[in-house]
Amino acid sequence: MRKSIEYLQESNDGIKLFLIVIPDSEVNEIAGIDPWRKAVKIRVNAPATENRANMCLVNFLSNILSISKECIEIVSGLKAREKTVIIRNINKKDIMDVIEHAANKKA
Known part of the structure; x- marks a missing residue:
C-alpha cells in the first residue's frame, strides 16, 4: 500500500501519528488511510x-x-x-507495518 507514509513523522x-478518529463505531479498527488529510482513520466503539x-x-x-499505554x-x-498522537518505544517501520497491514485488509 505504500501510497503515503505522511501520516507518520x-x-x-517519539513518532507522531496523525489520526482521524470516528467514535460510536461498532468495532475498534483501522478503517484506512486518508491520503488527502495525510492521516489514519480509526474507528472506536466508545x-x-x-x-x-x-x-x-x-x-x-x-x-x-x-506497547504499553504509557x-x-x-x-x-x-x-x-x-488528533496527533506521540508514540514512544517503537520504531516508525513497525508502526507503519501494523497500520498498512490493517488498512490492506479493509481495501
Whole structure:
C-alpha cells in the first residue's frame, strides 16, 4: 500500500501519528488511510463524551502495536476527531507495518 507514509513523522519525543478518529463505531479498527488529510482513520466503539473515545483509542493503539499505554500520548485534538498522537518505544517501520497491514485488509 505504500501510497503515503505522511501520516507518520519522527520527532524528538517519539513518532507522531496523525489520526482521524470516528467514535460510536461498532468495532475498534483501522478503517484506512486518508491520503488527502495525510492521516489514519480509526474507528472506536466508545462515545466522544467524557474522554471515553480518547481512552478507547489509546487502549486500541496499545493493543495493536503491542506497547504499553504509557508509551502513547494524545498531544493535540483531545476534543476533535483529528488528533496527533506521540508514540514512544517503537520504531516508525513497525508502526507503519501494523497500520498498512490493517488498512490492506479493509481495501
